[in-house]
Amino acid sequence: MKIQKVTEPITYIGDVRSFGVIGDPGCDGLGTQNMKVYAGALEQTAKDELTLVVGDLVPEGTKKYYEDICTLTEVVAENHVYGLRGNHDTGAYTECFGLHNYALVAKRFALIVIDNAKRCFEEEGLRLVEQVLAMNEVEQAVIAFHIPLPNHFIQNAVSEEEFDRLKAAYSAEKSKVKYLLCGHVHSWFVDEVDGITMICTGGGGAMIEDVSEHIRACDINHHVVHFYLEKDALCYRVCDLAEDCYPRERKSPVLKSRLEETITGELMAHFKYLLFADRAKRRGFDRVANLFEALADSEYRHAKNFYSVLERPAAFMEAIEGFIPTEQFEYKTMYKMMADYARQTRNPLTVQAYTGAAAAEKVHAELLKEAADIEDFQTDTVYVCPICGFVMAGEDVPDRCAVCGAPKKQYLVFKAEE
Incomplete structure (x- = not known):
């Protein structure tokens, strides 16, 4: 013992x-x-x-x-x-x-x-x-x-x-x-x-x-x-302790594969429940929407726990820089390539989705570069278009989303506490 x-x-x-x-x-x-x-x-x-x-x-x-x-x-x-x-x-x-x-x-x-x-x-x-x-x-x-x-x-x-x-x-x-x-x-x-x-x-x-x-x-x-x-x-x-302490379980090929599958499943459930909550809310069924938002949050917590078993994060003060290359690859290469392919094959909705996401990912990368200087980062208000996901920072934002045209009154506001 x-x-x-x-x-x-x-x-x-x-x-x-x-x-x-x-x-x-x-x-x-x-x-x-x-x-x-x-x-x-x-x-x-x-x-x-x-x-x-x-x-x-x-x-x-x-x-x-x-x-x-x-x-x-x-x-x-x-x-x-x-x-x-x-x-x-x-x-x-x-x-x-x-x-x-x-x-x-x-x-x-x-x-x-x-x-x-x-x-x-x-x-x-x-x-x-x-x-x-x-x-x-x-x-x-x-x-x-x-x-x-x-x-x-x-x-x-x-x-x-x-x-x-x-x-x-x-x-x-x-x-x-x-x-x-x-x-x-x-x-x-x-x-x-x-x-x-x-x-x-x-x-x-x-x-x-x-x-x-x-x-x-x-x-x-x-x-x-x-x-x-x-x-x-x-x-x-x-x-x-290292941020990626305790590596035992991610060393198992079987567990690693199954955990990755489980994370994907939990995140898909999280996403599906959020979508249904949004549909319910638009139709006036607030109690149903509330239930599905709670279920979505629960699925997110599950995914977070499974992911934490495998996660190998960088030290906190250095972590932000590690997110930038992925954002840059998405808007410079992957999303552009997929939008071009969808355009050639006459699939306009896919073109629209990838083009809009690429515009947002470019802003993500720019904001992350600023936030990498974590002690001096000053942006305290960020807006997200709920229709297409475009991101805008600062107080002076346009009356309509630059990507999809949604009105300013619909923007989601993320404001840091003083």
Whole structure:
């Protein structure tokens, strides 16, 4: 078994020299995209001798969600995996992962896991901190918990009073506490609290979020933290996960082919339902249209999940440039060629469709070139003709679509939030 159900408050783990840390894989839900990141994190921490997940393994602590996360963990993990109870990890946590407060004592360090999932430290955990730090063989330690201590970056932390309780527990042996380790925040930052380095990591699956104007979601990648001994001193490094992490399933020719077929099928269903919703809306059947729009969105989500298994995206800040060549090929070569063929074979509707799409794809490419400078991109309003799909940007747009002549009042408006 890879998942370790802890039954003893103190476990001696021998000459372990490293451990990996994964934060918050499941609190946004156990969807395929999130679990792909978690699987990639498990593969990354397989380089260490054990893995600790610092809370929020599941969105809610029901048995089903724990069964789902445990099944994936057992298949993917290559080392022992320990849990730490987060605020989402209610219910069946103990059944799967055991004690809320425990310590792993290696020859050269101790990892002390304590529960503050309800924004207060359990007395049992604080006594354990005192006990382990008082041990002669323990010379350096990491104290791990889920919700951060008061710090310079976020307000989402335990109270100063709770911090005082923890301080009282480690104060007699404070020099042994090398790191304070937490999750809860879907990002990462390092701070100093009470003269001790606190590492906050929540990049193991949940969507990365803004922490402050200085720690933005666009600047932080999904990641893990490696702790390791260097000349017997405990050190750490943060390792970003590649955007195309966890390649296992796309390496299977059979799965790859079937997934591609499934994606096509789901997208076709999405498109067909949207078309029918549009027909229903034009005839005044708004409830029916609403149903089909919902079904279309569901099919899109299915396609997105299947696609995420195969996806190999570029790093976010570099990704936009990768879309430009496809747009250019479409309007310069493929669509022109298909329109010419349709013209020669006297198929006017196909000529019209390819010609109109080519005009739009040219604008797509131009806008993508501007957006590639992602920090300085200023276009905040984009219009789409609902009849032919032509795209117009900026505030000064024509009264009629340049491709099909549809009136301005029908344009769909996409405006960025301030």
